Amino acid sequence: MSGTSTPGPTPDALELAALMCSRVCHDLINPVGAIVNGLEVFDSSNKEDDKEFALDLIRKSAKSTSARLQFCRIAYGAAGSAGSQIDLGEAQKMTRNHLEDEKTKIVWNLPHVLMAKNRVKLLLNMLVIAQQAIPRGGQLIVDPVGEGDTMGFRIRAAGTNAREPQNVAAQLNLDNAGSVSAHAVQPYYTALLAQACELKVSLAAEPDAVVVTAA
Template structure:
């Protein structure tokens, strides 16, 4: 049994929770800093700066939490399907605070929950592949029952992080931690959805396919 397969439900939940907390620590910390400036500064310019920081950081934290709710959680849905329009909204909100832009070319459909979660997690991986910014193009072929997701991450410094490539190819990483668990979770979602993953680097582009 592989290291990923050997992860208990409790360990997986703990690692995913740690990943989500890591993502929102920065904007929440910035909100705290802004509030401290408001408490201490009498300068009007500094108060304006602090309020701008608080507003921006609150939007970032909200976008990250809304994305995580759909990508990692049950999405508050009593059924087994999620609207791809909702997935688009949270993906665009999340990437507003990242260096990469997103181009969404996926029809608005109801789709099985784990397939939608897989798509959102593939967007996270695509974002890792363009650390200095670029464009993530999200496309789909097929229908809601048998989709093929195609993501193209293009940027001047496009690359596939080694641990991401290893895990998505079904390799055996040395360990699973809060940094690598998202890739492992993506692989588990693909398996649950009966889909195979492929990641290919081509010059300034990384192509990610799930079929």
């Protein structure tokens, strides 16, 4: 019996949709759970300090949930009719609201133009991958590759102990579709978007940085 595993079948449309839904639920469960916890503290305590703490937790978690939903709607959802375009300025705003915090800063060097929906979705999914490369925070530097309707993207994730996210390079290879799970579906979806845009996504390690490129 061979010790080499054979990849399973490529996920069909229904399975891919289910995996993406699982991914979105995973992204939302923490901030939504924090809102529930805040409400429980608020309802169960008569102390003003506890109630103020609970309200602050609810405010922050609600803001985080809203930012994630807006980002996910564009990155993973339909976000308009087929063939529609999305303003890169709006994409920048959603990216900052979702990914930027006291540890992670974004340097956005893309032009403020309308771009095909799938290209913007590709960009946002590349940013999700790039953020995973800097677990201690750092900079996400977003640059164009080329220009116009065929523009690609280069994202340099720079920070202490930057490293390629585990197994992502393999998951970006569409030949490995049989190993796709809810955990691995986002890089696979990124590769599908790149294919639809006639681009290919690659990872490259640099000293204290990882570069994600679609070209």
